[in-house]
Amino acid sequence: MNTNMKRVTVFGLLLLTAMLFTSTMSPLKGHAEEDTYLIATDVTFAPFEFQNEDGDYVGIDIELLAAIAEDQGFEYELAPMNFSAGLQALEANQVDGMIAAMGITPEREESFDFSNPYFESGPVMAVRDDDEDISSYEDLDGKTLAVKVGTTGAEFAAELAEEYDIEISQFEDSATMYEDVLAGHSDGAIEDYPVMAYAIQQGLDLRFPEEPELGDEYGFAVNLGQNQELLEMFNAGLANVLEDGTYEEIVERYLGDSSEVAPRAGFFGLLQANFGPLMTGLGRTLVLTLVSFAIALVAGTVIGLFSATPSKVLNVIADIYVTILRGIPLIVLAFFMYFTVPQLFGIQITAFTAGIITLSLNTTAYIAEQVRGGLAAVDKGQLEAARSLGLPYGVSMQKVVLPQAVKIMIPSLINQFVITLKDTSILSVIGIVELTQTGRIIIARSYQSGAMWIIVGLMYLVIITLLTKLSNMIERRLIAND
Amino acid sequence: MTKLKTEALRKSFGELEVLKGLDLEVKEGEVVVIIGPSGSGKSTFLRCMNLLEEVSDGRVIVDDFDLTDPKQDINKIRQNVGMVFQQFNLFPHLSVMDNITMAPKQLKDLSGEDARTLAMRLLDSVGMSDKADAYPSSLSGGQKQRVAIARALAMEPDIMLFDEPTSALDPEMVGEVLAVMKKLAEDGMTMVVVTHEMGFAREMADRVIFMDEGNIVEEGRPEQLFGNPQNERTRDFLDKIL
Ligand SMILES: Nc1ncnc2c1ncn2[C@@H]1O[C@H](COP(=O)(O)OP(=O)(O)OP(=O)(O)O)[C@@H](O)[C@H]1O
Numbered sequence: 001m002n003t004n005m006k007r008v009t010v011f012g013l014l015l016l017t018a019m020l021f022t023s024t025m026s027p028l029k030g031h032a033e034e035d036t037y038l039i040a041t042d043v044t045f046a047p048f049e050f051q052n053e054d055g056d057y058v059g060i061d062i063e064l065l066a067a068i069a070e071d072q073g074f075e076y077e078l079a080p081m082n083f084s085a086g087l088q089a090l091e092a093n094q095v096d097g098m099i100a101a102m103g104i105t106p107e108r109e110e111s112f113d114f115s116n117p118y119f120e121s122g123p124v125m126a127v128r129d130d131d132e133d134i135s136s137y138e139d140l141d142g143k144t145l146a147v148k149v150g151t152t153g154a155e156f157a158a159e160l161a162e163e164y165d166i167e168i169s170q171f172e173d174s175a176t177m178y179e180d181v182l183a184g185h186s187d188g189a190i191e192d193y194p195v196m197a198y199a200i201q202q203g204l205d206l207r208f209p210e211e212p213e214l215g216d217e218y219g220f221a222v223n224l225g226q227n228q229e230l231l232e233m234f235n236a237g238l239a240n241v242l243e244d245g246t247y248e249e250i251v252e253r254y255l256g257d258s259s260e261v262a263p264r265a266g267f268f269g270l271l272q273a274n275f276g277p278l279m280t281g282l283g284r285t286l287v288l289t290l291v292s293f294a295i296a297l298v299a300g301t302v303i304g305l306f307s308a309t310p311s312k313v314l315n316v317i318a319d320i321y322v323t324i325l326r327g328i329p330l331i332v333l334a335f336f337m338y339f340t341v342p343q344l345f346g347i348q349i350t351a352f353t354a355g356i357i358t359l360s361l362n363t364t365a366y367i368a369e370q371v372r373g374g375l376a377a378v379d380k381g382q383l384e385a386a387r388s389l390g391l392p393y394g395v396s397m398q399k400v401v402l403p404q405a406v407k408i409m410i411p412s413l414i415n416q417f418v419i420t421l422k423d424t425s426i427l428s429v430i431g432i433v434e435l436t437q438t439g440r441i442i443i444a445r446s447y448q449s450g451a452m453w454i455i456v457g458l459m460y461l462v463i464i465t466l467l468t469k470l471s472n473m474i475e476r477r478l479i480a481n482d
Numbered sequence: 483m484t485k486l487k488t489e490a491l492r493k494s495f496g497e498l499e500v501l502k503g504l505d506l507e508v509k510e511g512e513v514v515v516i517i518g519p520s521g522s523g524k525s526t527f528l529r530c531m532n533l534l535e536e537v538s539d540g541r542v543i544v545d546d547f548d549l550t551d552p553k554q555d556i557n558k559i560r561q562n563v564g565m566v567f568q569q570f571n572l573f574p575h576l577s578v579m580d581n582i583t584m585a586p587k588q589l590k591d592l593s594g595e596d597a598r599t600l601a602m603r604l605l606d607s608v609g610m611s612d613k614a615d616a617y618p619s620s621l622s623g624g625q626k627q628r629v630a631i632a633r634a635l636a637m638e639p640d641i642m643l644f645d646e647p648t649s650a651l652d653p654e655m656v657g658e659v660l661a662v663m664k665k666l667a668e669d670g671m672t673m674v675v676v677t678h679e680m681g682f683a684r685e686m687a688d689r690v691i692f693m694d695e696g697n698i699v700e701e702g703r704p705e706q707l708f709g710n711p712q713n714e715r716t717r718d719f720l721d722k723i724l
């Protein structure tokens with residue numbers, strides 16, 4: 001019996017490992033022979049990069065990169081993610097280059113190689129239009145400033161904070177930062193001048209009490225010592241587009257007086273205008289949830305069974321797994337999967353794959369615990385009766401104990417499903433454009449966070465309610481069988 | 483011929499030694515009844531006979547196979563040793579029919595058709611053929627226990643172990659279960675029965691064993707053990723329950 005059981009469980013372990021790793025990771029692609037470059041960019045940084053209503057990425061950086069690529073004849077693919085995630089991805093060689101209105105600073109030059117500067121800008125402070133209190137930096141004593149993590153603006157704010165008594169709030173994207181000021185949580189925001197100017201031009205009720213600071217030059221970055229040919233092409237292309245007027249054309253389109261102002265739509269107008277992207281985001285949320293939950297259901301059952309077997313070794317394995325994965329916050333696990341694992345093993349993982357692995361590993365731990373609890377709730381006379389008939393341990397569990405445990409577990413599994421669905425929103429930090437991230441992107445171009453978060457919230461609510469109703473129906477059907 | 487034998491069987495739960503070296507030999511067709519006060523180790527002894535309880539020391543031998551030999555295929559031997567529990571332990575998610583056919587279908591490669599025929603014959607013999615499609619939750623205690631006996635018999639065992647099969651039953655249902663057991667005994671089944679039903683012991687047992695504090699204190703034919711107990715502890719026990 002023991003050897004048989006071991007064989008079954010070893011098989012289970014192998015299957016689990018195979019499922020979670022082998023199939024989802026591809027070996028590091030050599031970019032020398034395959035000349036499609038993966039270029040990181042920020043998701044929400046108008047007018048340099050943002051999604052228009054058709055879901056296409058546009059902006060000064062995006063168009064400049066396109067013009068340069070055409071001029072130099074290289075292929076690339078955009079990888080939009082939060083700015084700080086982009087920096088990590090570049091460092092981890094997850095991407096080949098990054099263009100994201102990135103200021104060339106001495107610290108960054110320690111980690112990256114920069115192109116020639118292609119834009120000059122400095123940080124500026126914005127406050128609410130109706131805020132009479134602040135007319136210079138000196139008025140900031142006792143106030144709160146919003147900044148974006150890892151930006152030049154954040155460094156400038158830190159300098160100000162040395163001089164004045166300022167509290168600093170850190171944000172992951174510009175739109176949220178503006179909203180924080182408009183909502184009155186922060187008194188001011190620091191951001192690069194062109195970005196903020198564009199937002200105000202688009203209808204945001206902010207003003208600049210001080211002149212922009214002297215600047216910062218934006219550059220295209222590659223990892224230190226890597227992809228030098230890409231850097232050279234960028235510089236050569238930049239010189240060409242500067243010379244032939246393409247550059248000026250692009251900048252004029254976004255920052256010139258003639259640049260068009262998007263009308264502010266109402267709640268339904270916003271919903272209607274963005275229905276497509278929202279549905280795509282919702283779809284991605286559902287795929288993430290369903291795939292991760294399905295994997296976790298199988299793996300969680302295996303690990304839950306591990307903790308129910310008489311084998312001490314398997315008990316300990318299950319215990320270690322559950323302890324570790326329940327002890328790591330999902331967001332940390334996501335960063336680990338996406339940034340650390342590729343560096344450790346020299347492999348490349350897409351954000352979506354990393355997201356699914358993250359969510360599966362995490363959900364597996366919780367399901368394993370539920371399976372363990374469900375198995376423990378089945379009267380132990382059931383296993384004894386099955387074994388006394390001569391049924392092997394595996395068959396007894398499968399035919400007698402597990403079906404009864406599943407019935408006990410159904411309510412908590414439904415609950416776990418809802419939690420997993422909501423947890424997908426955390427995966428937006430590694431750049432997966434699921435429902436929450438879609439909401440952020442739309443806010444970045446429409447500057448309408450109030451209405452957008454209501455829409456996103458309602459969408460989660462509706463889908464979760466529907467799925468819960470459906471699960472309850474299935475549960476009732478199952479229990480009626482008794 | 484010896485069907486089942488224990489040799490110097492010991493069992494401890496941690497520090498607590500529950501069975502203190504038990505020797506027992508059960509012959510083919512013999513009905514052995516085990517009696518004794520609560521906590522004396524009767525259930526543990528019975529559960530060691532099909533290794534539901536791991537044995538600490540000594541040997542358990544069924545037919546000629548040593549169950550305590552780690553190389554022994556215990557599942558194979560258990561098929562030949564049926565067990566009936568105080569709490570019935572029917573599978574609540576399966577119908578009466580499926581409760582009975584599951585093990586033979588899994589282990590004997592019986593076709594669904596053959597398994598059903600076998601189950602109907604067994605249900606008939608315990609008077610439960612009209613409940614084949616019912617679920618356990620709809621049965622009375624006596625009915626459940628009769629189905630449980632049929633389920634154990636479906637593997638066609640040579641030996642049946644009963645652990646207080648009537649203790650969880652309302653008094654009016656005890657008779658129906660004992661009747662099934664009597665019929666089994668009369669058909670020549672080798673049986674080891676832990677019970678407080680002294681009537682059954684007197685009438686059906688070939689041998690009665692009195693256990694106390696993990697030892698076999700006294701054994702003998704029922705008329706001898708009940709009529710003229712030799713040991714003081716046996717007398718005390720019988721005085722209390724009779
Ligand atoms: N799994 C276990 N772990 C620890 N101690 C146990 C375990 N099972 C039984 N015991 C102890 O072993 C002793 C014998 O128990 P056993 O159930 O065999 O007695 P019994 O004679 O069947 O009693 P009853 O008539 O009450 O059923 C008792 O002291 C009991 O507490």
Ligand SMILES: [Mg+2]
Nearest residue numbers: 524525526646
């Ligand atoms: Mg007992």
